[in-house]
Amino acid sequence: MKILYWKNIEKAYRKRHKTRVSKKIQEIRDFFNKPTALSIGAFDGPHLGHEKLFDTVLAEKKDGFLAGLVSFIQSPKMRSKKNFQGEISSLRLRTSFFEEKNFDFIILIDFSPKFSRMEGKLFLSILFFVSKTKFLAIGPDFRCGFQGRTGLKEIASLVKEKGIHLEVLDEFLVSGLGARSTKIREAVYVGDFETAQILLGRAYIFDLVSARKGKKIGLKKNVWQISAGKTSQVLPPEGSYRVKAHFADGSFLFASCIREAHFLRLELHEDSTENVVAISFGYR
The missing domain is CATH 2.40.10 (Thrombin, subunit H)
Structure with a gap:
């Protein structure tokens, strides 16, 4: 699995009209030599709800797509610390998990003050252009961009304009519980490992x-x-x-x-x- 960084994706976008570029930018151009299927999210602790997204994206590999994820080096919520007990999984464990799932690449974002101010439409436009996105799978509550202003309505309009197929998956329920990172985090924090394991699908x-x-x-x-x-x-x-x-x-x-x-x-x-x-x- 190839690990890419958002800062280099942005550079590749800025240099999109240049014929002579750095080795790193050329490597990105060469890597994205076919259409991609993507999902975007924090994925700070891959759980059974995420698995549905992953399986949906990975299924596109049979049609020759590159399958990838876009996520963060560290959960954006770590910056505030307020009422945030911690991440469910470390970056090392997450990337190892994604590689075992057979993803072709992951794009990691440093949630810097600069990135946090980026409008969602610009973020998605850069991502879709550089990665040649043709398929996007997201959850029902996905939002992106400055203050989360870009929601499903805006995303649906953008992907239609760019000819990208969009799949919005329903919330995944496990034993009547919604598979959400917040619930897993809270369960571990109070020592309820049974609930955490039910929602994670593993210990x-x-x-x-x-x-x-x-x-x-x-x-x-x-x-x-x-x-x-x-x-x-x-x-x-x-x-x-x-x-x-x-x-x-x-x-x-x-x-x-x-x-x-x-x-x-x-x-x-x-x-x-x-x-x-x-x-x-x-x-x-």
């Missing part, structure tokens, strides 16, 4: 790649610890948890996890020479 996974290992911080060798301030992910309440510790080779061990006010600590019950890359809560 809640916490990224430990940036955690520090025991001996480096004066603890036992089979201990990993991460400061609460060093992660963008939502943390469960303080307490002790039985978790799965996942290694880079795909193997796992059962382990104990302690969540205290300022950190999360993992302790393996047996020796391992491998580094833990993630832990999962509320597994079945």
Whole structure:
């Protein structure tokens, strides 16, 4: 899966009439050598509702389309911090998930003050032109652009003008619950891993790649610890948890996890020479 960045997509658009461009811009032109099918969203924790969007986009590959996503490096809500418990998934875990789903590319946006002021029609026009978009799948409450001013009515008008097929999917219900990131985030925050797992379609996974290992911080060798301030992910309440510790080779061990006010600590019950890359809560 190719990872692209919005700043370079914008540059490619500005240089659209130039014959001589930088290597990076030429690579973007060469990559988008066929029409694309897209979905756009925060996707900060891919869940069963997102899966319907993903499957709709990926189905277009059979007709020769490139299948891609447009998302953010970090959730825009992280900037405000107000009533936002954290992201459901790290960028590393998200991109790995998308690659496993067989997407061809993802365009990542840095939600900067400049980007936040961009009108939705301009954003979409740049995106559609550079990526040769011919198919767009979005959720029923999707909005974009400055202050979310560009909604379904404006998007429908724009895609019709540009000859793009639009699919607006209904909200996906799981056990009577709407599959929404907000509900998953709130469930993890209060330690309701059962609800989180129902809506995610899998256990809640916490990224430990940036955690520090025991001996480096004066603890036992089979201990990993991460400061609460060093992660963008939502943390469960303080307490002790039985978790799965996942290694880079795909193997796992059962382990104990302690969540205290300022950190999360993992302790393996047996020796391992491998580094833990993630832990999962509320597994079945």
